[in-house]
Amino acid sequence: MGFVGLLGLRLIRRGAAPAWTRAAARACAGALALTGAAALSGLRAAWVLGPLWLAAFGLGVALLARALRPMLVVSVVGLGLGVASLFVVLGVGSGVEQALVASLTRLNGHATITKYGLDFFEYEAVAQTLEADPRIRAASPYVFGAGALVVLDETGGEGEEGGEGPVVVSIKGMDPRRAAGLSGIEGLFSAGSLASLRPAQPREAPGIVLGARLARRVRAEVGDRVRLVVPEAIGGDVDAAPGPPRHGDFVVLGLLETGFVEFDANFVLVHLSAAQAVVYGEMRASGVEIELAEARSLEGAMSVARALVELLERPRSERGLPPLYRAASWAERSAALNSIRQTKVVLAVILSLIVAVSSGSLIGALLLLVRRKRREIATLAAMGARRSQLFSAFEGIGVLIGGLGSLFGLGLGALGLALIAALDLDLDPGIYMFDRLPVAFDVGDMAIPCALAVLVCALATGPVAWQAAGLRPLDGLRA
Known part of the structure; x- marks a missing residue:
């Protein structure tokens, strides 16, 4: 010693x-x-x-x-x-x-691939390219927006029993077929499943999944009809002439419970095509969410996402063209x-x-x-x-x-x-x-x-x- x-x-x-x-x-x-x-x-x-x-x-x-x-x-x-x-x-x-x-990754993936501008129409081809990479477990196009939710009565009018009336909500559109690849997403549904995100059909309204606390807040139950109203400005085109808000009627087919109170009280899920119609009025996407086969952290996932963007941009970069895509993380934009x-x-x-x-x-x-x-x-x-x-x-x-x-x-x-x-x-x-x-x-x-x-x-x-x-x-x- x-x-x-x-x-x-x-x-x-x-x-x-x-x-x-x-x-x-x-x-x-x-x-x-x-x-x-x-x-x-x-x-x-x-x-x-x-x-x-x-x-x-x-x-x-x-x-x-x-x-x-x-x-x-x-x-x-x-x-x-x-x-x-x-x-x-x-x-x-x-x-x-x-x-x-852990809760929001099951719904939002590890990272997102977005496009500069307002013309992400080739999202399906991008998703297929990303899923072909062995590092990717799932790639799911999505639409994200905001609007007002109103509970309808049996006649299709705005019901008085809808609690506090119109409620501002975050709207996300997903393709159930591709979103099924996100591990653990089915466990977020306290009622219904991804199949509840049905698209609009002849004589059949599209399905919507409400956050569990949002449903209690507006006193909506599975089977009730609701209306989403989205202002024209949410579409993102600042040069477009002002127009009337877009809206769509939906049937509540499921409830979402992430365990995150603020999320469950202000969030709705709909089919990708329904979100495109009510948020953008055209068939484009906000981006493509990706879930990695192996991801130790969101920061590590971002490095992989950037490498994937370079792969997507390689044909353009070889010709000296400006980039089209960028890697982003929902965590960077999460105030919570x-x-x-x-x-x-x-x-x-x-x-x-x-x-x-x-x-x-x-x-x-x-x-x-x-x-x-x-x-x-x-x-x-x-x-x-x-x-x-x-x-x-x-x-x-x-x-x-x-x-x-x-x-x-x-x-x-x-x-x-x-x-x-x-x-x-x-x-x-x-x-x-x-x-x-x-x-x-x-x-x-x-x-x-x-x-x-x-x-x-x-x-x-x-x-x-x-x-x-x-x-x-x-x-x-x-x-």
């Missing part, structure tokens, strides 16, 4: 542990065993899981108090709480982000996803202040330790200990305290996330985006608070270690 390691351990270890630490450790271990057994037996209430976390926290504090000097225990516990808070917040944020991405990521960053910065404050207690503890051990430090210096060795010993103490605080915080944070997942907390869908609180255990979420704690402790310990290393033997021996 060497001189530096032995000196560091000697400085941080306490002598005989007080009797209360043994009693506290036994009591907390017993409480942890009882609450853990209750949780494993199926009791997942807050009055069981809360004491379980507190018992684990108390056991950790008691064990630290038996091994370390009291002044250092305070620093480790403070760092641990800061790391645990940051880990839990990042875990919940990552859970919400992953749940949103961007909001979640920004919130994670802001909360991480705020909770990092807990770690910074805890490093202040470490500075105070080390200053007190240096003051109490001035004579021992001076004796070591007089016996030949080099300044670099003394500096390394105290700097090592700071890094060790940061490491212990990180491990303690990771344990508390992981237990907290597991208990949050076990509670399966219900959220108010009127306030939050999800009706359940999702959590995720991500390696990055573990590494960020740990690296921050160790780095802050290492930086905060530096001045104290320099002061201890600079202590002159005569000054220390006179103290």
Whole structure:
């Protein structure tokens, strides 16, 4: 271990542990065993899981108090709480982000191929070319727009029972035959299926699938008739003369439930041809969604999408013609996803202040330790200990305290996330985006608070270690 390691351990270890630490450790271990057994037996209430976390926290504090000097225990516990808070917040944020991405990817694919201009009429040929690539599982043309939804009564007029009247909705048109290649999309239907997106037939209105919360909002059920009204300007042609809005009558044949409240409350699905008629008034598409056979992240999918665009553009680029297509991601345009990521960053910065404050207690503890051990430090210096060795010993103490605080915080944070997942907390869908609180255990979420704690402790310990290393033997021996 060497001189530096032995000196560091000697400085941080306490002598005989007080009797209360043994009693506290036994009591907390017993409480942890009882609450853990209750949780494993199926009791997942807050009055069981809360004491379980507190018992684990108390056991950790008691064990630290038996091994370390009291002044250092305070620093480790403070760092641990800061790391645990940051880990839990990042875990919940990552859970919400992953749940949103997983849900909407099933409906929107991993990336999209769009075309410059308003003339994407060759979408079927593009989809066939993309599906021929072995990296692509499915390619599905789509139309996207916005309009107003009105529930009709039995006579075909606007019904008074339609809740709050016309509701602004997002409209998406899909070809059920091609959309069937998107993995997991059928699981998003709480009623009906992709077959509910039937096109218009003679004497038969086209089908429409409403978001489940939208259906409750307008009091529509499967079998009801609704009308979509789309302003002329939604078509995107700013040079066209203003005209009357386009509209179409549909029959509700299914309900969509993604688990994302804002999505389920404002979204409708229709057949591709019906969307083309009501949104554009012509047979063009907004783009082609692609789902990769293997995609580890949306960012990785975008690199593949760009490579596919280069493949599509190769005949034109060889002739020096300008590009027609571009790769895009629905995530780049998702206000909800961007909001979640920004919130994670802001909360991480705020909770990092807990770690910074805890490093202040470490500075105070080390200053007190240096003051109490001035004579021992001076004796070591007089016996030949080099300044670099003394500096390394105290700097090592700071890094060790940061490491212990990180491990303690990771344990508390992981237990907290597991208990949050076990509670399966219900959220108010009127306030939050999800009706359940999702959590995720991500390696990055573990590494960020740990690296921050160790780095802050290492930086905060530096001045104290320099002061201890600079202590002159005569000054220390006179103290």
